[in-house]
Amino acid sequence: MHPPAKRSLHIARSVTEALEARARLGDNAEFFAGGTWIMRADRREEFEDRHYISIGGIEALAGILISKDDVVIGASTSHAELAAALTEVAGFRALQVAAEKSANPAIRNLATVGGNICTGGFAAADLVPALLCLSASLEFSGADGLERVPLETFLKTRSAVLPGRILTRMIVPRRPRRSAHARLPLKKAGDYPVAIVSASFALGENGAVEDAVIAVGSVEHSARRWTALETAIRGLRPTSADVVALAKETAGEFQGRDGVEAPGWYRVKVLPELARRAFEDLAERKV
Ligand SMILES: Cc1cc2nc3c(=O)[nH]c(=O)nc-3n(C[C@H](O)[C@H](O)[C@H](O)COP(=O)(O)OP(=O)(O)OC[C@H]3O[C@@H](n4cnc5c(N)ncnc54)[C@H](O)[C@@H]3O)c2cc1C
Known part of the structure; x- marks a missing residue:
C-alpha cells in the first residue's frame, strides 16, 4: 500500500491571491474548484504531495450573465447552476443537456465548468464538446494579465496556456443556431x-x-x-x-x-x- 500523500489546503479570496499562492507554492500546487476530479486522485494512483489552492469562494469566478449578444459563464459555476440557467436560452440546448446529464446530481452540484475544461487528461468531459460546438472562448488570468483564447485553440495548446493561469470565464456567442x-x-x-x-x-x-x-x-x-x-x-x-x-x-x-x-x-x-x-x-x- 502506498503511504498517504501530504496535502495542504490554501484558501484564496481573490484571483490575485490565488495566482500569488500558485507562484509561491510552485508546480506541486493546484487550483481546487469543486474538487470532484481532485478527490479521486488516489483512485488514479496519483500519490504526489500536493498544495491545493481553493478558488471556489472567489466572487469574480461566479455567476452567469445572459445578454442578447453572448452568455458569459463564471468558471466556478456548477453544472447544476448552468443547466438551470440555460433552460430557456435559444440555441444553447447542447450546453444545457451536457450540464444536466453529466455525472449524477451530487457531483453536478459541486463540479464546476472551469474544472471540466481545465482537468488535464480527462477525455470524457461533457461540457467541452458542447462548448466547442457553440464556438466558446475562454478567458484566463495570469501574472501577465488577461488572455482570451478560443476553446478550439486551447484544446490544441493546453499545456502552454494552463500552468499558473486561472480560467476565469467562458464567453459563448449567441447566434441563430x-x-x-x-x-x-x-x-x-x-x-x-x-x-x-x-x-x-x-x-x-x-x-x-x-x-x-x-x-x-x-x-x-x-x-x-x-x-x-x-x-x-x-x-x-x-x-x-x-x-x-x-x-x-x-x-x-x-x-x-x-x-x-x-x-x-x-x-x-x-x-x-x-x-x-x-x-x-x-x-x-x-x-
Ligand atoms: C462520480 C463522477 C462522475 C462523473 N461523471 C462525469 C460525466 O458524466 N461527465 C463529465 O463531464 N464529468 C464527469 N465527472 C467529472 C466532473 O464533472 C469533473 O471532475 C468536474 O467537471 C471537474 O470540476 P471540479 O470543479 O470538481 O474540478 P476540480 O476537481 O476542483 O479540479 C480539476 C482540475 O481542474 C483544475 N481547475 C479547476 N478549475 C480551474 C480554473 N478555474 N482554472 C484553472 N484550473 C482549474 C484544477 O486545478 C484541477 O487540476 C464525474 C466525476 C465524478 C466524481
Whole structure:
C-alpha cells in the first residue's frame, strides 16, 4: 500500500491571491474548484504531495450573465447552476443537456465548468464538446494579465496556456443556431460517457444546413471537431438516414482511444448513431 500523500489546503479570496499562492507554492500546487476530479486522485494512483489552492469562494469566478449578444459563464459555476440557467436560452440546448446529464446530481452540484475544461487528461468531459460546438472562448488570468483564447485553440495548446493561469470565464456567442448533445453512457463505463457528439447548425430559410459545427468528445484523448462531417452536411437538407450514411463515411478520421470501459474501435463505431440522435433532437426543435 502506498503511504498517504501530504496535502495542504490554501484558501484564496481573490484571483490575485490565488495566482500569488500558485507562484509561491510552485508546480506541486493546484487550483481546487469543486474538487470532484481532485478527490479521486488516489483512485488514479496519483500519490504526489500536493498544495491545493481553493478558488471556489472567489466572487469574480461566479455567476452567469445572459445578454442578447453572448452568455458569459463564471468558471466556478456548477453544472447544476448552468443547466438551470440555460433552460430557456435559444440555441444553447447542447450546453444545457451536457450540464444536466453529466455525472449524477451530487457531483453536478459541486463540479464546476472551469474544472471540466481545465482537468488535464480527462477525455470524457461533457461540457467541452458542447462548448466547442457553440464556438466558446475562454478567458484566463495570469501574472501577465488577461488572455482570451478560443476553446478550439486551447484544446490544441493546453499545456502552454494552463500552468499558473486561472480560467476565469467562458464567453459563448449567441447566434441563430440550433444545437444538441448526444452521449453514450454504458453501465460498464461506470461514470463517464464512452462517446459524445455535440452539434450546432445554422439553417437557411429552405431548411438547408448553411453551417455546421460538430464536436466529438471521449473518443480521442481530447475533444475535437468532426470537420469531414461538417463539410459533407453543408448545403444539404439531410434526413436522419443521410446523417447516418455521411457519419459512417467520415468517422474514419477518428482514432478511438482504448480504455478499461471501452475499446477505441467501439467508441468510433457508435459515432454515427450519436450523430443521428443529435441531429434528430436538433431538427425536432424550433430553437
Ligand atoms: C462520480 C463522477 C462522475 C462523473 N461523471 C462525469 C460525466 O458524466 N461527465 C463529465 O463531464 N464529468 C464527469 N465527472 C467529472 C466532473 O464533472 C469533473 O471532475 C468536474 O467537471 C471537474 O470540476 P471540479 O470543479 O470538481 O474540478 P476540480 O476537481 O476542483 O479540479 C480539476 C482540475 O481542474 C483544475 N481547475 C479547476 N478549475 C480551474 C480554473 N478555474 N482554472 C484553472 N484550473 C482549474 C484544477 O486545478 C484541477 O487540476 C464525474 C466525476 C465524478 C466524481
